[in-house]
Amino acid sequence: MNRTAGQNAGSWLLTAYLVLFFVYLFVPLVIMAAATFNTSRFPTVTPWLGTTTRWFGVLAADTQMWLALRNSVVIGVAVVAVSVPLGVAAAMLLDSLHRRARGLLYAVMVSPLLTPGVIIGIATLVFWQRLGVQGGLHLVVIGQTSFIAAYVMLMVSARLQRFDRTLEEAALDLGASHGQAFRRILLPHLWPAIVAAGVLAFFQSFENYNTTLFTRGTDSTLTIFIASKVRTGLTPAVNALGLVLIALTVLGAVAYEVLRRREAARNQGAVR
């Protein structure tokens, strides 16, 4: 292939643009993380007044933060416990339906994913308020489950499509009960998707802000805590929290990617 000078200049420009793009993507995060170690009371890196790790101590001494963290974990666990069974059931129902009914039901099921989070929160708040239920942790769980169950449904559905139904039929023909066939044949097949969906559900719940904002009542979660701290009482302790969360996210993202690729490689091997 003979490349012209113009094309070379073009590809050089594109590479430069890409470098800029990645700088743009990471510099704000690096600055935020770096500001954790500045002694300045306002989180910044200019001027650098001195290096310290005291803001981690300040963060660890913040009882509100621990309470918010506890709430976020409790909500996350509850959301996993509720949304995974709902999502699995919905996927199994879809899998056994005929085409037309499936299309309509599918549209209703994925609609929460296209609905803005604030609206899910408002709808949940108004509906339960009228039934006499006030905002609080329980309502956060309900609001978040309404759309997180849709993620579970999608992940389990994808796995169900690769399920060999003849295995199930064989088990039933050989005298297994419906419960046995489900426990011994289908569930083991779905298990990887269920675990992945559970992890994703917890993560989605943990980082949710928009739905939580309207359903929380007077309770606070970690995201609510961060946002309110930025508005009132911002110190680098918030950066310290951000840094911890980013570190956990990076670890989680890398682990998830590695697992996903290993799974993809294994599937490819199986086909071959």
Place this chain on the structure above:
Amino acid sequence: MDTLLRRYGPVLTAAIVTATAVWLLALVVLPYLAMIEFSFHPNLPVPQMGGPNDRYTLDNYASLFRGLDLATGTVPDDLRVFLRTIWGASLVTAISLCVCYPVAWYLARVAAPERTAFLLLLLVIPFWINEILRTFSWYILLAYNGPLNAVLQAIGLIDAPVRWLSGSAGVLVGMTYAFLLFMLFPLYNALETLDRNQVEAARDLGAGTLRIHARIVIPHARPGIAVGCVMVFVLSASSYVVPALLGSPGTRWFTETIYQWFFEGQDWPRGSAYAFVLLALCIGFIMLVMRVFRVGLDEIAK
């Protein structure tokens, strides 16, 4: 239903149907209906609810336009905020598309596969980091005594610090940063499936770079562009935390107006009406995109 019964038996079938019904009715459909129904009620103290004054009314929707006078050009506050939200979200969507297109092109078509894999892994990291933290990082960067002003002053581009966070620029920049990757990944996925031979053939037949993109690449990327635009627009229009952290009273967002009617104005019916207006805006945008890009809902919901 027969298939379900045959496969799982009566007990499991009942459990499956019940669980799905609870999810879709109690957690999805009924709350939306309750919100919409509530938006047609007047705002009454609790004892008067259901009483003779509790009649259906369009008042909560009309209040968005109350005080609008086209002759004098007076726009009421809530409507102005709503229009600003539409304009801002559109701008963020357009900027994201322009910024991401070359990156997606590079990742899908130019870079070697191993490099693409590595760069995608790099991209996943900011994508997974919480929206609030990504916004917060710009709060630090754009602060009056922050790094951006310090750097610009040091290299002599500005003489005095700029108040980045007092206009709408901060909100737009922060929003673009927060939602950009929701444009990049769909674009990349669409471009990845483009047949290399098509581009080569066009080039051999004498088409220039611009022409190749306009006639071959962009038409092929339609579904990706559509999905990206829908994601970025809906996320921007319904964002609360970005305008709350990076905005000022002069750059209020419609979500903030809704929040105020709920928790400061204590006018839930009006808050519900405005929430429905916001939902209608998002649905309207999705339908517009589907028509312009001629893609179906199934492609967007993917």
